[in-house]
Amino acid sequence: xxxxxxxxxxxxxxxxxxxxxxxxxxxxxxxxxxxxxxxxxxxxxxxxxxxxxxxxxxxxxxxxxxxxxxxxxxxxxxxxxxxxxxxxxxxxxxxxxxxxxxxxxxxxxxxxxxxxxxxxxxxxxxxxxxxxxxxxxxxxxxxxxxxxxxxxxxxxxxxxxxxxxxxxxxxxxxxxxxxxxxxxxxxxxxxxxxxxxxxxxxxxxxxxxxxxxxxxxxxxxxxxxxxxxxxxxxxxxxxxxxxxxxxxxx
Amino acid sequence: xxxxxxxxxxxxxxxxxxxxxxxxxxxxxxxxxxxxxxxxxxxxxxxxxxxxxxxxxxxxxxxxxxxxxxxxxxxxxxxxxxxxxxxxxxxxxxxxxxxxxxxxxxxxxxxxxxxxxxxxxxxxxxxxxxxxxxxxxxxxxxxxxxxxxxxxxxxxxxxxxxxxxxxxxxxxxxxxxxxxxxxxxxxxxxxxxxxxxxxxxxxxxxxxxxxxxxxxxxxxxxxxxxxxxxxxxxxxxxxxxxxxxxxxxxxxxxxxxxxxxxxxxxxxxxxxxxxxxxxxxxxxx
Amino acid sequence: xxxxxxxxxxxxxxxxxxxxxxxxxxxxxxxxxxxxxxxxxxxxxxxxxxxxxxxxxxxxxxxxxxxxxxxxxxxxxxxxxxxxxxxxxxxxxxxxxxxxxxxxxxxxxxxxxxxxxxxxxxxxxxxxxxxxxxxxxxxxxxxxxxxxxxxxxxxxxxxxxxxxxxxxxxxxxxxxxxxxxxxxxxxxxxxxxxxxxxxxxxxxxxxxxxxxxxxxxxxxxxxxxxxxxxxxxxxxxxxxxxxxxxxxxxxxxxxxxxxxxxxxxxxxxxxxxxxxxxx
Numbered sequence: 122x123x124x125x126x127x128x129x130x131x132x133x134x135x136x137x138x139x140x141x142x143x144x145x146x147x148x149x150x151x152x153x154x155x156x157x158x159x160x161x162x163x164x165x166x167x168x169x170x171x172x173x174x175x176x177x178x179x180x181x182x183x184x185x186x187x188x189x190x191x192x193x194x195x196x197x198x199x200x201x202x203x204x205x206x207x208x209x210x211x212x213x214x215x216x217x218x219x220x221x222x223x224x225x226x227x228x229x230x231x232x233x234x235x236x237x238x239x240x241x242x243x244x245x246x247x248x249x250x251x252x253x254x255x256x257x258x259x260x261x262x263x264x265x266x267x268x269x270x271x272x273x274x275x276x277x278x279x280x281x282x283x284x285x286x287x288x289x290x291x292x293x294x295x296x297x298x299x300x301x302x303x304x305x306x307x308x309x310x311x312x313x314x315x316x317x318x319x320x321x322x323x324x325x326x327x328x329x330x331x332x333x334x335x336x337x338x339x340x341x342x343x344x345x346x347x348x349x350x351x352x353x354x355x356x357x358x359x360x361x362x363x364x365x366x367x368x369x370x371x
Numbered sequence: 372x373x374x375x376x377x378x379x380x381x382x383x384x385x386x387x388x389x390x391x392x393x394x395x396x397x398x399x400x401x402x403x404x405x406x407x408x409x410x411x412x413x414x415x416x417x418x419x420x421x422x423x424x425x426x427x428x429x430x431x432x433x434x435x436x437x438x439x440x441x442x443x444x445x446x447x448x449x450x451x452x453x454x455x456x457x458x459x460x461x462x463x464x465x466x467x468x469x470x471x472x473x474x475x476x477x478x479x480x481x482x483x484x485x486x487x488x489x490x491x492x493x494x495x496x497x498x499x500x501x502x503x504x505x506x507x508x509x510x511x512x513x514x515x516x517x518x519x520x521x522x523x524x525x526x527x528x529x530x531x532x533x534x535x536x537x538x539x540x541x542x543x544x545x546x547x548x549x550x551x552x553x554x555x556x557x558x559x560x561x562x563x564x565x566x567x568x569x570x571x572x573x574x575x576x577x578x579x580x581x582x583x584x585x586x587x588x589x590x591x592x593x594x595x596x597x598x599x600x601x602x603x604x605x606x607x608x609x610x611x612x613x614x615x616x617x618x619x620x621x622x623x624x625x626x627x628x629x630x631x632x633x634x635x636x637x638x639x640x641x642x643x644x645x646x647x648x649x650x651x652x653x654x655x656x
Numbered sequence: 657x658x659x660x661x662x663x664x665x666x667x668x669x670x671x672x673x674x675x676x677x678x679x680x681x682x683x684x685x686x687x688x689x690x691x692x693x694x695x696x697x698x699x700x701x702x703x704x705x706x707x708x709x710x711x712x713x714x715x716x717x718x719x720x721x722x723x724x725x726x727x728x729x730x731x732x733x734x735x736x737x738x739x740x741x742x743x744x745x746x747x748x749x750x751x752x753x754x755x756x757x758x759x760x761x762x763x764x765x766x767x768x769x770x771x772x773x774x775x776x777x778x779x780x781x782x783x784x785x786x787x788x789x790x791x792x793x794x795x796x797x798x799x800x801x802x803x804x805x806x807x808x809x810x811x812x813x814x815x816x817x818x819x820x821x822x823x824x825x826x827x828x829x830x831x832x833x834x835x836x837x838x839x840x841x842x843x844x845x846x847x848x849x850x851x852x853x854x855x856x857x858x859x860x861x862x863x864x865x866x867x868x869x870x871x872x873x874x875x876x877x878x879x880x881x882x883x884x885x886x887x888x889x890x891x892x893x894x895x896x897x898x899x900x901x902x903x904x905x906x907x908x909x910x911x912x913x914x915x916x917x918x919x920x921x922x923x924x925x926x927x928x929x930x931x932x933x934x935x
Contacts, residue, residue: 172547202550209548213541216564225559226549275545282549378830382745388737389746392800393758399765399773406776456672464669473677475925480680482851482921484858486887487910490894491683494903525680552658554665582766584861589894611768618772619865623780635772639765646764650757 122148122204122285122316124169128182131164131340138164139340142182146286146333151308151317153331153348155324157369161340162320163210166288169318170205171198203230206284210291212271214263219255222263222274227281245277248310250303269300276307285315291322305330324364328352336360338369400639407633414630423595430630434597436637438512438607442587443580445516445603450523451573458531459561463553474532481526485585492518492590506604510592513603515612518586523576530575534568535561571652578645582638584611610638684914691911694904700912703874713909718875719883720913723788723867724857727795728849734796735803735848736841740833742804743811743841763801767861770794775865784866788876788883791867798862799852803845810844810931811837847931850924854917860887886913 124146131139138161146152154162167173169184171191184191191201215222223242227233233241242259246252251273255266263274272292279287289308293301308317308330321327327334328348335345336359344351344360355361363369410418410430420431461470496518497509538561546556562569592606593616614635621628702712746752774794778784814837822832869882870892876883886909893906 170548172544198547199550199552202548207548209541209545211541213539213545215542215545215560225546226551229549229551229555229559279549378828381830381833382741385737385741385745388734389741389755392734392738392762392804393755395797395800396758396761396765398777399769402773402776402781403769406780453672453676456669457676460669460673464666465673477680478925479918479921480684482854482858482917483683483914484860484887484917486858486860486890486894487687487914488683490890490906490910491686493894493897494906495686521679521683524676528676552662554662555658557665578764582768584766584768585891611766614768614772615861615864618775632772632776635769639769642764642766642769643761646761647757650760
């Protein structure tokens with residue numbers, strides 16, 4: 122799967138959020154998007170799975186997914202979101218059982234027997250390192266889980282749909298160290314089967330897991346490149362300042 | 372010493388108002404109970420007969436109970452699906468600015484006095500039914516059901532809309548991200564989550580519909596007989612309509628009067644039960 | 657298949673909304689359309705004659721306003737007092753629950769049952785005659801739950817910090833209530849007042865046996881006279897549905913009634929929205 126962003130501009134109610142973005146994400150790699158708050162990182166992610174198909178959102182430029190523009194009139198939004206999965210910053214659990222939560226999206230995309238469904242649930246729970254903790258209460262309400270467990274459950278739910286591109290919007294910002302660690306291990310593992318785009322404020326986290334780093338400030342890409350290059354010899358002062366001190370003079 | 376008297380005095384005055392209000396439903400119930408005692412004791416199970424013929428000492432109120440039930444069921448059968456789907460349209464499909472305007476309009480329109488619906492019914496609805504179904508009079512149980520549905524519609528849409536709006540938009544965002552389209556989100560998420568409060572709304576509507584008098588009284592036909600055909604296109608009578616029309620016709624000491632009071636009591640009891648159940652369900656939730 | 661389901665559901669939702677709005681707004685359109693022709697200065701300023709078939713509805717307008725305002729004056733202090741007691745003195749949880757329950761039950765009692773109760777209690781048991789103020793009395797009883805809840809919830813939203821600081825200053829409960837809470841309970845009851853007034857203005861059943869008469873109602877000049885109200889007048893006119901003049905007057909009276917109700921309800925809802933925003 123190949124994703125290229127060409128000259129993407131996003132305007133929400135006449136305010137420019139993203140300006141002339143040119144990026145591409147490589148298959149099998151983890152790209153971390155860093156930048157100060159309000160720089161448009163989340164908006165970029167939300168553009169990639171077109172979650173805000175709102176009339177106030179004006180796009181120009183293009184996002185090409187596997188040689189097709191995702192803004193094309195006949196491009197099925199449901200198909201897009203099947204391939205591009207997203208985990209939001211705040212875990213959002215539906216008031217159903219754990220099993221029902223995980224199968225929520227998957228059920229709508231393909232018919233499964235009860236056996237297949239059960240196998241899928243266990244598989245995904247193991248993939249996010251949650252299975253051991255909840256194996257004996259799969260049919261109980263998911264609302265009783267801790268925040269860390271809920272976030273991993275949201276991830277399992279997204280994985281059940283089998284996306285090839287995973288968009289993670291600051292997924293560990295509200296989590297305890299154990300859950301954060303589990304999530305990071307998962308991201309590294311997922312590289313074998315897909316691509317990950319990861320928004321984070323945590324530079325140390327980016328250092329740990331990123332293959333590529335993109336620094337966005339004020340809706341523009343200031344610099345992007347491989348992780349080693351960005352962290353050791355980035356070219357702009359702004360990038361250097363942000364990656365070292367997490368402050369930005371923009 | 373004076374200050375304490377003032378303190379206690381205030382507390383007791385406030386307490387008096389409070390307990391007076393609390394005692395009112397009990398008072399109303401007992402006044403009705405006492406006045407209907409005669410009907411229960413003297414007519415007893417005769418109340419459950421289908422013929423109301425005071426001159427022949429027959430005091431069966433089953434026709435009225437049947438009429439009330441038919442009219443309420445008909446009204447709910449029309450209004451519940453209509454209001455549910457409308458509320459879904461309002462929250463899921465209509466743009467936000469318009470949604471607020473429509474909701475405010477509906478809230479205000481829910482306060483149209485029932486006598487005005489009665490006028491509408493008798494002058495417009497009944498003649499229209501006569502035309503459409505080719506019947507001699509439009510004053511039927513069916514007209515009552517239709518009118519009642521119209522009366523509870525704005526309130527129900529408004530209440531359903533409240534329920535659906537309270538589902539956080541993150542739920543919808545997350546569902547969309549999983550690849551569901553709007554109607555799938557409605558069926559798989561919105562409706563299952565709202566089952567409990569939606570049922571409460573239906574109970575509330577049932578309670579309100581049961582107690583409706585003025586509009587029903589004018590369009591129901593006021594025939595104290597069990598309808599010959601089991602079709603709503605015949606004239607009938609409801610408990611409320613009978614009370615509204617004929618209570619003033621019977622003298623206070625007569626047994627007919629007591630039977631009417633018994634009917635009012637039979638009307639009161641379900642509405643008390645509905646209020647009780649609704650309050651309990653809201654807490655238990 | 658999925659697509660068809662999706663389009664069907666969307667279609668039915670929109671259809672339902674369009675039908676509902678058409679019906680609901682249609683009611684208003686019909687009222688305005690038919691009523692506006694009947695209203696002129698004479699209509700508002702002349703008393704009715706000939707069972708309402710001719711003349712205007714002056715007495716009815718005055719009568720409605722009279723009993724509704726008196727009902728409000730009767731129920732307002734009682735509701736405020738009860739709300740204050742429930743909020744400040746009632747600590748037992750069971751009492752709170754059951755008093756809530758009683759208020760809900762009182763609110764849910766159908767209008768016709770109130771009418772029956774009024775007939776039994778005031779006229780048969782207490783022996784009063786048909787009088788206009790009995791109408792106010794029963795309407796006041798009907799208004800009590802709305803007013804009490806409105807005031808009570810507004811009192812409850814007072815932050816506990818303010819409460820604690822006032823008491824820490826050494827005020828007794830009574831002083832606290834008199835100097836601070838009384839005004840607050842008034843404000844809380846105001847939105848409920850408009851909503852309650854809007855409701856009782858249109859009521860016919862509760863007052864039909866104890867305060868109004870079928871014909872000849874005029875502005876009461878003493879305590880024991882009946883009154884004529886717009887709502888009961890519409891009832892009288894509706895029962896003469898064969899006479900076009902009566903029907904026309906009925907539309908006119910309905911339009912006036914509904915305008916008053918909407919203005920009051922509109923103010924009430926607006927104030928409630930404002931209250932929910934400010935603490």
